[in-house]
Amino acid sequence: MEEEKILDALRQACPDAVLSAEVSLGDAVAVIRADSLAAVAAFLRGAPLRTDMLLDLTCVHFPERPEAFEMVYHFLSLETQSRLRVKAGLPAENPTIASLTGMWKNASLLEREVYDMFGVRFEGHPDLRRLLLYDGFEGHPLRKDYPLRKRQPLIPLRKAETK
Amino acid sequence: MTTRIERQARPDSLLLNMGPSHPAMHGTIRIMLELDGERVLASEVEVGYLHRGFEKTCENKTWFNLLIYTDRLNYVSPLINNLGYVMAVEKLCGLKVPERAQTIRVLMSELSRVSDHLTALAAMAMESGAFTVFLYKMKAREFLWDVIEQTTGARMTTSYIRVGGVRADLDRDYAAACRKAVAETRKVLKDVHGLLDKNAIFLDRTRDIAVMSREDAVSYGWTGPCLRSTGIPYDVRKARPYLNYDSLDFEIPVGERGDNFDRYMVRMKEMDQSLRLIEQCVGLLEKMPAAPTTDPAESLPPAEAIRLARRQKPVRAVALSPNLAGSGKNVQADIYAQAPGFVLPPKDETYTTMEGLINHFQYFMKGHGIRPPKGEAYCSVEGGNGELGYYIVSDGTDRPYRLHLRAPCFHVVAALEQLIRGRMIADIIPTFGSMNMIGGELDR
């Protein structure tokens, strides 16, 4: 399906949710309001787009913007072979967005990863805890204010002997 | 710290921990099992034991420098990871890669894909007890790695596919080496078919075990051989052809039931298709006109050439070191795009011209080098496990603002808990093996 048609269908179905929709470098990109994610996702699953696969779910941290966390969702429809990128901005204080675990089964792990790395909370997620890092790790490493080399060892480290 | 499974376990069941250091855990993953005898009632998979901070590290490295980190993601098919990243940057920068470089990229991708499937199935077979299959497949893999090493200089972590093209042209004897590797791999695959396809024990352990339905597979975001084993013929190379896959002739093998055996069979058949692609690429490359070569008698050693160039004397040709074989001025147009700020200038020009020297220097200096325009791009290629996607955000500087990897095996492993529920412990091994979890890709 053509990228323009996808964006038109989305604009028609959810006019107040879509803040901007354009084709960038051949990809259909739509920016939506964060609280309308569930409605947009529900529309995407149905006709005519029938995006049956949530390809990816990630976040980007822009500390200088008022909407500091930008959630990025990539959708794919195997039937119509169309792709769509949906972005939603979240505030820096207490970033929360609806969870997609009810609609796609891989959303559970993907959202846990975003929570681990950025600290974004997902409403309705059955088991939101760290995925890649360990309990006892403080902070969210992929945020821009977390220093790259700040290590938090789990066990006391020894000093290697050199003869 | 109690895990979810400890909190939810029934009082009369046994809790068993598999991993993270376990022979069949492909590196490191931890599966906590709640058992009733041998039967798995529930499980919890814990990942992250190979989390190496790839995405954060990449925000602190230049666009060129982080190429080495991409090799180590899916470390059994490193060239495909290189390719995915480089294509995302080229999409953002709008670079057009010459045809010879595209065909070389396809050749290298397919060699990587065959070695990925060989390793995956070898590990699956070894853990199921078929040790001979492991030895045979590793033997075939060595032939493929010899071919890769001839051209790229490294067996595994190659960093060969660069932004704008490839690092060097193919070695002189690549065609003979490729053909030999393909012939040996075909022999090995025939042997393995004979050993496993109708083997009663292997069939008992894989037929109708861990069946995945199509709807569930799509809901989990499965792509690649695992999705194709359920019957859905989705392959990025056919759905969104990149490089010159649309002009090459290959098929997409598809399974029926989505069980372990189908996942094994789809990979075996894909290797046949990849070998066909390799032969086609070698044929295409042989037909392309060879780059002009210079007479060795006219070539000067680099020190001499630099001295003459400083005195503004003409230099016919420079005899480059064997390490730089395949990357001279004569092949630059074949292997790299015409994009001065984004590709490395040929060494001959670096030694003899001012512009070449400055371009070379700036390519590596902090603050200069590859600087894609502001924006974002997502580009996906068909990796060994499925759709390997790179999402990059650039702010115009020499470092990425954000680099995210869409790891195919992350989604496949998300379904592991569902697949092993109700099965026995011994079924976990071939199931997990057929998924081809690669820690570097899963945990980044």
Next chain:
Amino acid sequence: MSSGNFITTSFNSALGWARKFSLFHYPYVTACCGMEYMSTACAHFDIDRFGAGWTRFSPRQSDLILVVGTIPQKLAPVLKTVYDQMTEPKWVIAFGACTLSGGIYDNYAVVQGIDQIIPVDIYIPGCPPRPETVLDGLLKLQQKIQTSEPDWRWKKKKS
């Protein structure tokens, strides 16, 4: 080198000889170096001809732990536990750049060298090391075992 009489030094050499040619290793494989470990163990480069072919996937039954691949902070306690479970005499080979010093990963997630967790006998550099390098490291370990102190002085070794 130990001072002793003819009988004890011959006994030490004999013991060293026996130990070095029958190493049971525990491949603690995590990452990319594991691929080169597989190549080393298989037919082309064959670790078995040096006596170290039999993999024992239990730390209780192995002498040598081959730490192969990056060790992130999350995995450090597991490595320490596995090392502690091994019985004396035991040796450690750090295989690959990530185990020597964290390799190319200098960040919040990776242990900067496994000698921060367990004592290491042989360091094999490379990213990944070629199988020939691995075999060279193994031969150096065998040399070390041959010339090491006798059994009853093992208690001096600090963990």
